[in-house]
Amino acid sequence: MGIVLSAFTIGLILAALTMGMLISFRMLRFTDITVDGSLTLGASVAAITIINGWSPWLATLVAVFSGAFAGMLTGLLYTRFNIQMILSGILMMTALYSVNLRVMGRSNIPLLDTKTVTGTTETIITGVTGGLSQINIMGWPVSVSDFSVFVTALVICIITALLLKYFLLTHLGTALRATGSNPQMVRAQGINHKSMTVLGLSLSNGLVALSGALLAQYQGFADVQMGIGMMVWGLASIIIGEALVGTRSIGVTITGAILGTIFFRLLIAIALRWGLNPNDLKLVTALFVFIALVAPIWVKSLRKTIWGGLKNA
Amino acid sequence: MLNVNNLYKTFAPGTVNEVKALIDVSLHIEEGCFTAVIGTNGSGKSTLLNAIAGSFKPDHGRINLFEHNITNWPEYKRASLIGRVFQNPFAGTAAGMTISENIALAMRRGKRRPLTAAITSRIRDEIAERVKTLKMGLEDRLDNPIGTLSGGQRQALTLLMASWLRPQLLLLDEHTAALDPKTAAKVSEITKEIITREKLTAMMVTHSMQQAVDLSDRIIMMHRGRIVEDLRDEMKARVRISDLMQTFERVQKLDLFDQSVAEILEQQFV
Known part of the structure; x- marks a missing residue:
């Protein structure tokens, strides 16, 4: 149960990353x-703000804004200075x-014995259960602190998802979605597609930073290397999510992103349990995304060959 | 109303691909006038339309629309005054989004886009009501992705979107050229209907002289980046397709004449 709960928790935390990448990768096509x-x-x-005594909620909020600022700069590089998208x-x-090394002052900050956003939930749950250190969930004993982290991640994830869904269905959100789909049309409707790109990248990276802030609090440290390969991770989650539930509507797409992240995390947890060398994790992830990207094309051409063959027969 | 003064545009200047697309083009269009722009391929008719829409900045010249000097306005800002329909039926709509979402975008053309729901039941009813006027049965498919529609249906919707908020100027860039004849006729008909009903000022680039003669109040013919003929009022009323064809031939002969004369002169004097 412990492994499943922790996979769910990390999945919910990284869902913010996937939702952010949904905006950049799928909607802006950036x-x-x-x-x-x-x-x-x-x-x-x-x-750094938490170990300096800030409230973890405030620290998380500041982290979100810092990410949004970074995304805004990427957007400005692309739109104002005409630098290629990927560059x-x-x-x-x-x-x-x-910048991250400067912010932390060193390459790693441990967050042991500090307050995290889980604290509030843990107080509530301890209050309800009457001070037990373990509770029973479907017959499995789970420590209250682990369960609190899970509940916190769940609540934050749901609130974020609902806000994102609401935003994408507003006038502004609709304009943002159209920007990636057809920039020419967007300009003809009086929308500044450059501002929309900057706004979209800000939002996207704000969500990614939220994910990072929560992840640091969950795993108990921030490390300068922790972001490496996260984009491919997010991609894999998006692809799995789309395969699981499709993209019928905004709500479904967002739900897919969350489920995809959790599912992918579960797969990884199982693979690690079965003896996958953690060093190979990123290689496996990259391979997975590669297959997910080319498989639909293969299937299509295969189908064409078969049907084409029938037609000519 | 629309004033174009001494407009010049050269693409790829100083290279072998240099094209003088617009040469000293001046044009005045009155309010409520439906102008057709015809001309050979590469005559600069689409370039003129794009210059007015703001797809690029002219090398020289000025464009005024009403009291605004829009010469240096970016494309998206001009959209508050100008509605557009493109030649490519897929260019005017966002394929992955639903019909109602596309129209909701057009309902706020050039306006602020607030953080309120884009599609409410009230907005949806309003959309259904106006989509019904197209008589294409699309009002029952408002939640379908617009990419599932045919080119003609998408072009009709783009036309509706461009005129949803009454534009000061409607620009149609060969908007029926990519459609089959039957659909093209239908879209032409809708065009006429909307322009007449809303009393719009419009400019339409077209290859079809029939369309130019049937729909417009004024015909401008362009050739090699210049306006070579301007038929209005009684002249326009009397003009027939054969007359236009003759003018075309005359203009092209003049071209040939220029070239051959240059060659003869070269042989004799160089």
């Missing part, structure tokens, strides 16, 4: 590698590596 840097930025900002992200990611 392959934004800033993600690798802004996740760490969120973690380091949250860590804008790479520049920002590289710069953020140094």
Whole structure:
């Protein structure tokens, strides 16, 4: 049960990352590698402010804004200075590596014995259960602190998802979604597609930083390396989510992103349990995304060959 | 109303691909006038329309729309005054989004886009009511992705979107050229209907002289980046397709004449 609960918890925390990448990758069609840097930025900002005695909620909020700021800069590199899409992200990611070291002052900040956003939930749950250190969930004993983290991650994830869904269905959100789909049409409707791109990347990286801030608090440290490969991780989650539930509507797409992240985390947890070398994790993830990206094309051409063959027969 | 003064545009200047797309083009269009722009391929008619819409900045010249000097306005800002329909039926709508979402975008063309729901039941009813006027049965498919519709249906919707908020100027860039003849006729008919009903000022680039003669109040013919013929009022009322064809031939012969004369002169004097 412990492994499943922790996979769910990490999945819910990383769901913010996937939702953020849904905006950049799927809606703006912007392959934004800033993600690798802004996740760490969120973690380091949250860590440094928390160990300086800030409230963990305030620290998380500041982390979100720092990520949004980084995303805004990537957007400006792309729209104002006409730097290629992928290069804008790479520049920002590289710069953020140094920024993160500066923010933390060193490469790793442990967050042991500090307050985290889980504290509030734990107080409530302890109050309800009357001070037990373990509770029973479907017959499994689970420590109250682990359960509190799970509940906190769940609540934050649901609130974020609802806000995101609401936003994407507003006039502004609709304009944002159209920007990636057809920039020419968007301009003809009087929308500044450059501002929309900047706004979208800000939102996206704000969510990514939220994910980083929560992840640092969950795992008990912020590390300058923790963002590496996170963009591919998010991609894998998006692809799984779409395969699971489809993209019929905004609500379904967002739900898919969350489920996809959890499912992917579960797969990883199981693979690790079965003896997958953790060092191979990123290779496996990259391979998975590669297959997920090319498989639909293969299937299509295979189908064409079969049907085409029938037609000619 | 629309004033174009001494407009110049050269693409890829100083290269072998240099194209003088607009040469000293001046044009005045009155309010409520439906102008057709015809001309050979590469005559600069679409370039003129794009210059007015703001797709690029002219090298020289000025464009005024009502009291605004819009020469330096970016494309998206001009959209508050100008509605557009493109030649490509897929260019005017966002394929992955629903019909109602696309129209909701057009309902706030050039206006602030607030953080309130884009599709409410009130907005949806309003959309259904106006989509019904197209008589295409699309009012029952408002929640379908617009990418599932045919080119003609999408073009009709783009036309509806461009005129949803009454534009000061409607620009139609060969908007029926990519459609099959039957659909093209239907879209032409809708165009006429909307322009007449809303008393719109419009400019339409077209390859079809029939369309130019049937729909417009004024015909401008362009050739090699210049306006070579301007038929209005009685002249326009009397003009037939054969007349336009003759003008075309005359203009093209003049071109040939220029070239051959240049060659002869070159042979004799160089």
